[in-house]
Amino acid sequence: MAGRTLIVDGYLTTRPRLYGRGTLLILGAFLWMGVFLFAPLAGLAVLAFATRGEYGGVEWTFTWGNLVRLAGWDEFGFSWNHVQIVWRSLWLATVTTVLCLLIGFPMAFWIAAKPARWRGLLLALIMVPSCVNLVIRTYAWQQFLGAQMPAAWVAQHLGLVPEGSALYPTVAAVYLGMVSCMLPFTVLPLYTSVERLDWTLVEAARDLHAGRLRTFRHGILAQCMPGLLAATILTFIPSLGMFVISDMLGGAKFLLIGNLIQQQFGSMNDWPFGATAGLFLVLASLVALWGLRLVSERETPHARGRR
Amino acid sequence: MRTAFLALILALNCLPGGEAKTVRIFMYSEYIDPSLAELFKARTGMELDIQLYEAQEEMIAKLQAGGTDQYDVLVASGVVVKQMAALKLIRPLDQALLPNKANIGAAFLNPAFDPGNQYGYPYFWGTSGLMYDSAKVQGEPTWAWVLDPAKQPGPFTLLDEAKTTLASTLAWQGKSMNSRVPAEIKAASEALVAAKHSAKCLGFAGGVDGKNRVLGGEAVVAMVYNGDAARHLAEKPTLRYALPKEGAEIWVDMLMVSAKTPNPAGAHALINFLLDAEVGAQNANFIQYASPNEAARAKIKPELLANPAIYPAAEDLKRLVYLEDLGRDSRVWDAGWTAVKSQ
Numbered sequence: 256m257a258g259r260t261l262i263v264d265g266y267l268t269t270r271p272r273l274y275g276r277g278t279l280l281i282l283g284a285f286l287w288m289g290v291f292l293f294a295p296l297a298g299l300a301v302l303a304f305a306t307r308g309e310y311g312g313v314e315w316t317f318t319w320g321n322l323v324r325l326a327g328w329d330e331f332g333f334s335w336n337h338v339q340i341v342w343r344s345l346w347l348a349t350v351t352t353v354l355c356l357l358i359g360f361p362m363a364f365w366i367a368a369k370p371a372r373w374r375g376l377l378l379a380l381i382m383v384p385s386c387v388n389l390v391i392r393t394y395a396w397q398q399f400l401g402a403q404m405p406a407a408w409v410a411q412h413l414g415l416v417p418e419g420s421a422l423y424p425t426v427a428a429v430y431l432g433m434v435s436c437m438l439p440f441t442v443l444p445l446y447t448s449v450e451r452l453d454w455t456l457v458e459a460a461r462d463l464h465a466g467r468l469r470t471f472r473h474g475i476l477a478q479c480m481p482g483l484l485a486a487t488i489l490t491f492i493p494s495l496g497m498f499v500i501s502d503m504l505g506g507a508k509f510l511l512i513g514n515l516i517q518q519q520f521g522s523m524n525d526w527p528f529g530a531t532a533g534l535f536l537v538l539a540s541l542v543a544l545w546g547l548r549l550v551s552e553r554e555t556p557h558a559r560g561r562r
Numbered sequence: 563m564r565t566a567f568l569a570l571i572l573a574l575n576c577l578p579g580g581e582a583k584t585v586r587i588f589m590y591s592e593y594i595d596p597s598l599a600e601l602f603k604a605r606t607g608m609e610l611d612i613q614l615y616e617a618q619e620e621m622i623a624k625l626q627a628g629g630t631d632q633y634d635v636l637v638a639s640g641v642v643v644k645q646m647a648a649l650k651l652i653r654p655l656d657q658a659l660l661p662n663k664a665n666i667g668a669a670f671l672n673p674a675f676d677p678g679n680q681y682g683y684p685y686f687w688g689t690s691g692l693m694y695d696s697a698k699v700q701g702e703p704t705w706a707w708v709l710d711p712a713k714q715p716g717p718f719t720l721l722d723e724a725k726t727t728l729a730s731t732l733a734w735q736g737k738s739m740n741s742r743v744p745a746e747i748k749a750a751s752e753a754l755v756a757a758k759h760s761a762k763c764l765g766f767a768g769g770v771d772g773k774n775r776v777l778g779g780e781a782v783v784a785m786v787y788n789g790d791a792a793r794h795l796a797e798k799p800t801l802r803y804a805l806p807k808e809g810a811e812i813w814v815d816m817l818m819v820s821a822k823t824p825n826p827a828g829a830h831a832l833i834n835f836l837l838d839a840e841v842g843a844q845n846a847n848f849i850q851y852a853s854p855n856e857a858a859r860a861k862i863k864p865e866l867l868a869n870p871a872i873y874p875a876a877e878d879l880k881r882l883v884y885l886e887d888l889g890r891d892s893r894v895w896d897a898g899w900t901a902v903k904s905q
Contacts, residue, residue, distance in 0.1 A: 331898075331901070
């Protein structure tokens with residue numbers, strides 16, 4: 256095989272040269288992934304089976320104990336605590352993603368329908384809040400929802416909350432914080448999809464007497480699938496590990512998986528168990544990604560052969 | 563890159579005389595009067611380099627990763643002394659170099675976590691208790707105000723600190739604040755779950771957030787650290803800080819010497835300097851925490867000494883308990899806290 260000439264992209268080359276150039280091209284990304292993703296992940300995987308030292312620190316005695324503990328067996332026997340924590344995190348991330356999609360999809364259409372000179376500005380405005388640190392933004396929500404602020408005043412006068420009370424900590428406040436934080440990550444990928452929409456397909460659907468719903472389903476939604484998938488991933492995965500917002504706007508009454516991990520590396524000083532929980536979160540994210548891929552392949556069968 | 567960086571550090575360390583003239587202290591931010599650096603130089607001829615951390619765990623992680631030669635003096639709470647000694651992050655003191663230890667009040671010497679003050683001397687101390695509005699809450703201060711659903715006087719917040727909050731609950735139930743008995747910790751965590759589900763509970767909050775809730779009138783009582791409350795009691799005359807009758811936590815931050823300090827003489831000189839009566843008073847007046855320095859008392863501002871949120875009355879002091887590092891048993895506490903936050 257070696258030495259045989261080939262024509263690739265209109266150029267004459269040999270197989271070894273092609274491989275050489277290919278290796279060079281992917282080397283950067285490969286090193287980056289290796290150093291900053293796979294190496295730390297491997298470290299986490301090893302740490303997950305180590306033991307906590309008597310005064311914190313790590314002892315390299317390998318054990319299944321951390322996994323057993325994550326499954327629910329602790330000093331008080333079996334409990335559903337960890338299952339509840341995982342379930343709660345999944346639920347929060349799912350509801351946040353659905354809300355973001357429901358708000359973000361019309362927003363993307365709205366921006367795409369504006370004259371070109373406005374679109375750049377509107378997109379920039381969506382991104383601007385992300386330039387401010389998350390904790391500071393959440394503090395701002397606390398101030399905004401405070402008992403003496405207009406929003407609380409209106410709610411108090413409508414009888415929705417008792418006199419003199421703030422609008423946080425509440426579940427609504429948590430979702431307000433989550434959606435406002437994640438929305439830019441939903442809108443941007445959706446916008447790129449919507450902007451490139453082929454409207455002739457929509458017209459064709461209309462010409463074939465498709466109803467409004469079917470036109471939307473087959474003419475618009477099918478075309479937006481890649482953007483929708485990217486938006487879902489970019490919203491759901493970060494939401495899964497988020498805990499600052501639920502702590503600050505939800506009163507920190509319930510743990511999320513992010514809290515559990517932070518607690519182990521922080522006050523509880525149990526790095527091995529923290530690594531086990533962290534590894535679980537990474538694996539859960541991978542499973543979620545895989546699931547989303549399956550869904551997208553089923554929805555857009557023609558996309559598979561395209562590349 | 564890393565090797566080049568290490569080589570650079572080595573080269574800098576080897577510069578003649580460069581090391582012995584600087585003493586580096588590693589501590590929380592806003593925890594020392596910065597003007598003391600000048601005084602320290604005038605007295606000892608050495609520069610004071612103040613390095614900051616935001617959380618104790620962060621400091622320990624940094625030292626564990628091989629940072630013990632980057633600092634000379636470490637400031638950390640008494641709870642972690644055993645742990646830091648076990649991990650070999652600190653070294654025993656040379657007592658002969660610390661004549662000013664005589665200034666420390668007897669109550670703060672020879673603590674259980676550091677017998678014979680082998681590793682450190684106290685810097686400042688404080689407590690955790692209840693901040694409340696006396697216009698809305700009356701009676702003898704008790705943990706029941708936040709823990710007993712039948713006696714909660716109004717909206718309240720709990721402290722979002724696993725150890726302090728569980729220990730306070732144990733005190734309310736008449737148990738040791740350093741309990742190692744799983745059944746007792748389980749009962750405490752169940753009590754906290756009940757308190758959390760009360761309609762009046764505004765949730766778990768940091769000390770600053772809890773203080774803000776009481777200041778803003780949204781809560782009538784909050785579990786806080788005394789430092790959070792002390793500086794704000796004057797803003798509203800009805801505000802109070804109290805140590806509940808069942809007992810409360812006392813914490814003390816210790817001055818210790820880093821295990822691999824390149825300048826042990828300078829480290830001891832700095833600790834001795836900070837234990838000086840005049841320096842201690844100036845520092846206490848600046849940062850407004852309680853000083854364990856008995857000899858400094860005469861020069862501490864009377865309004866600070868009279869503030870019960872900073873210096874509790876003598877009879878209150880008797881009910882205060884130091885939290886200990888429970889080693890492997892802290893897993894029981896971890897399970898308890900996870901249960902509090904899950905159910």
